[in-house]
Amino acid sequence: VSYDEAEKTVNRDNVEFVGTWTYTPKTYKASYRFESGTDSMELPEEVKALLPSDDNAYENEAKVTSKAPSQTSVEVQDGTWNFVSYDEAEKTVNRDNVEFVGTWTYTPKEYHVVYHFGSGSDDYDLPQEVMDLLPVDTQGYSNHEVVSTILPAQQKVTVENGEWVFKGYDADTKTVQNANVSFIGTWVFEANRYPVSYRFVSLTSGLDLPEEVNILLPFDEKDYEDQTTVHVKNLLQGQVKVANGTWLFEGFDAQEKVVNHAGVEFVGTWKFVAENEENPVYYHGHYQFVSTDSQYNLPDVILSMLPNDRSDYRDGETVHAILPMGQKVVLANGTWTFLGYDASEKVVHGQDVTFVGRWEYTPAPTEKTPGKEQGQPTNKTSASTKTKRVNTAVGSMMSLWTAFGSLSAMLAVLLKRKKK
Template sequence: MSFKKNTPYEKYNTFSIKKFKVGVVSVLVGSTFFVAGGVALASDKEEIASNITTPVAETTSPSTLTGGNADVSTESNGNSLQGVPRTAEVRNENGAAGTTLGSDRAASTENTEASNNNEKPRGLDRATVPANYDGKVSLIGQWTRESNEKKDTENTYKNATDKLGNPLPNPGLFRGIAKTFLGWSDKPPIDGKIAEGARLFSPEDTLATAFPDGLKADSKLYGVYASLNDQDKPFPTSKFSMGFAIINGMRKFEINDNKVKIDTNVESEDVLPNTKLKKETNDDKTNTRRIIDEYQPSNNDTTKVNEVVLKSEFEMDKTTAMLVYKNPWVGYVGPVLSNSYKGNKFEIDEVEKTYTYVDLNVKLDKDLVIPEKLYAEFNGYSWRPLYAIGHKEDGTKELLHVYSKNGTDLGNSKDSFNSLVSNTDPSVMFGVETKGNHNITFRMILRSLNDKDSDRPENERNERIAESVVKPDEGKSIAETIVRSMTLRSLTSTELKALFSNKSDEEINQMVVRINQEKAKELADTNGTTVLKVTGTVEGNAHPNAGRIGSGWLSMDSATDLPIGKVEANVLELGYVTFYNVSYKFQSGTEGKTLPAVIENYKPKDTATYENEANVTPTQPTKTEYVDEENDGKWVFKKYDADTKAVNKADVEFVGTWEFTANKYGVTYKFKSGTQGKVLPEAIEGYKPTDSNRYVDKDNVGATQPTKTEYVDTENDGKWVFKSYDAENKAVNKADVEFIGKWEFEANKYGVTYRFESGTQGKALPEAIEGYKPTDQNRYADKANVGATQPTKTEYVDAENDGKWVFKSYDAESKAVNKADVEFIGKWEFEANKYGVTYKFESGTPGKTLPTAIEGYKPTDQNRYVDKANVVAT
């Protein structure tokens, strides 16, 4: 593919799926999707590990190899495994060397470093010396003997048209593919990758292609091999080691650090062919290309439409692309990347992936008009379409019907594309019934080879394009043609007219992607500020399968799934411009708020006149702020819809946005004591809630509860309890809101108890006296003075002890509460009954009566004696 030099369109899309170094091998999968006007929606390089199958019994007999060919490095057995470079020096269309990232795109310089084959710079005249093609070429670094020996050989050639030929045979069912031949290079490979600035040649390429200046005394070509192990070391000879090499390599297959850079080599004028380009911008930071055309009033949606041409290019670096093309053959398993295709239903929403595919997701702006049938062409040597999948607005998917280029409905099954895929032509032309879907996925799978990766009849299943039938692009080798950029593009109205010659121009115009005239006018009215977007993504899955490793219960399945992570493509933006005078419009940028009428007076006055295409810078408003007392805030001018606009045959309108900023108020909390004479402890201040929100006028603000609602006040022997705020909620009234929370002190309360004890030594209180204790149901706070209550009775007759008990007193008449219950101790004393002594005189002489005077001789005893006391007569 050729590219224009020194144009803004020389870049083209490259979607790189990062190369992964693995112990076994790296395999990359390329992918793509299209975007309008040649802007690629994605190009994907995915590395998938490819492996050897089960290390079972092997043979070096040629008859045991696929296709009966003892040379496993040749195309016939399909083997190809290779790590790949991220950068490669490549040739331009005239053969000069150049450097590009992950690409074989030609550099545009004339005189670049010639290859090791003494190739002259393209700018020099080679015709002075006839080219010699009768001689020898050293073929360096060929693996042979089941990947256990590396040899150099010499081939003798006679003519410029002689083919380069295959390398030394490297037989072996499995070990033979451990070193898989990818092609010849004019520079030594580096870690199995084509060296920077090197070219790649197929065995089918001619001698003149590799040596355009003829053979020299030291002409060399270097074999490029993909290796399961270290590039320069033989493959392990034991089955055990070989098996682990395979398994370990498969484990390392992961995809990460994907990068996408999408541009296009399509001229901007060809993206919107029926209008005139006004301007194009490319923003590398946002990965966006914007094309603005002049609105064409004569377009009418029938005889002349606003056609949108869709085209993209996508590629892998040439080592990777050749590796994917080879799709290595593993033992009896088949092609490592596609053997799982056989018997596969190719479900579109598998949870556990079972096959290799790449989804090229195209998302077209909802305002683009999508034809009922969209005709497109895919071009690639390794991949071909499997499905076209429509994404409905509700998120569901539907398989879209596929049509041949003559309009035949081929259905929407996994076999719909089969008849369109050729094993000689890399292009697949098809139509898709869009059903109005603006989001369409094109799922690509690898081209099938034979019964190992296809269920189709033998005469239908081979889709692989052999190197021997590839027609090289101008200035390219067969190998470089195979790995060229793949493309996916929509057919233009001109191409559709050639396909459907029986259709009118009006009918053809309805078969292209387009922008209807009303929408184009609407876009133009915004002077290019409103655009339609074309975007997309690439994602998928690699499912390398080298069969089961080992035998019996010790065997392990080598198949694995390596998700191709979604990568966003660049964005293509399409729009139009038209012509307006300079005017100003103000609008509210605050939802629900209408600009006050007075702000209209702040519009700038611009009496100047401007020529067409002149750049106009808007004039700032006469005032940029307005205090809106009614709504308790202010309006602030933010910006115009553009810093500058170009006059384009009509007025230019600048729309200025004003935003309303309401005054904001906070919420504060205040605590106070609700108990008279009590001051809130300072610690309770720490229980205030916080509200960092700001509220506008008339907002209803609910009070937030304190972080704690109780506080134990040990000093005052009680606790503080939060009772309530002065209101549960308050409306903002152009000031901060304050909630006042009331706390009340609750002192600890104590009771009063009574205890009686005997005040008479040796005497125990009768039990009955316990019943005379008073009761006090009151509760007293700390430091309260509590007076003792008298017993219910103060005396008790103790008949048994011939006396009585008398309550004397408590241990105190009153006591102060001291953070504990108060106890009064009442003393009772026993008072025994007392008896007196009397004397009586009587005559001891019979017949004699005591004289009365003797009565006066009686003694007196004032003492009182208790029971059983011994009384001595006086």
């Protein structure tokens, strides 16, 4: 440090300088280092920034206690780093600096996989039997991990009216991208389909249907879904002449049937009429048109379209209605539309049959005063119906009047406009 004095004076004796020394022991430092305890994973900067610092100096054989990091858990984008411990909680200085090594382990963030089912058939919702097959994946997945789908336990489910068939997921595999993964499976409904058949039977006791009749059986190559309404097919002909008489078609048991968990069958009946019957009685089919609105009388052009049926019918025979040549007639002041007959067919019961056809009138948008133009009736209350007796002469005349009536209506409209 120094001498006891910087200088001394000799005074009849020797002089002595006494120097003082102080001892300073050697000191050592304590440092910290972090390392990853997870293979192939390096510590992020967020963890390294938590390294403790120690400015103290330690003498040899001094005991140094480790300092814990300011936080022991660090969340990053894909998971969490957790501080485990130092290599030792404290260390003794032994003529060297000491270093504490802290270990951190990485726990990746877990994502999950969910499954959804959707119907690929319009108007059909998935039944509970299908929804019960949704896979459940309890495994956790880390980010960027590839996930493969789990197939349902069965890919076909039979229900009352058909079958649900699994068609696959929207993807076979998906990669986790910072979110849970969802797979959507599609099921398609395939409805049960049923055939339609036809059968002929004879109404004449003791007589089987000949081959000439049986070959007229309709054939329907289509299959129909449950609850579908099937309309009967018309025959190519309703009479079959054989050597000793004629087979007459009486009709089917129904004009339409609804498929109800089974195929449907239409049964057509035929009756035999022998040629040797004396003085056979014949009946005829007549047609009548009426207006649906009493304030509009049918114009002649409509009445001229009454069908002409020249056929003769026996008692018990079925007569099928004949549609008019046209079912819509457009005139200058409006449009007449045919709505149909009171029946599509009728059975002869000891007298002629009459079909009543209904026509509806729709005025043109520019028309203001009813009953002023040709083709539009006035507000008369008399019935605008006309019954037509069927015979060859009248049928020929009606064919001529059909064309003449249309031309007359057009000329009348032009003349009336000219007068105005």
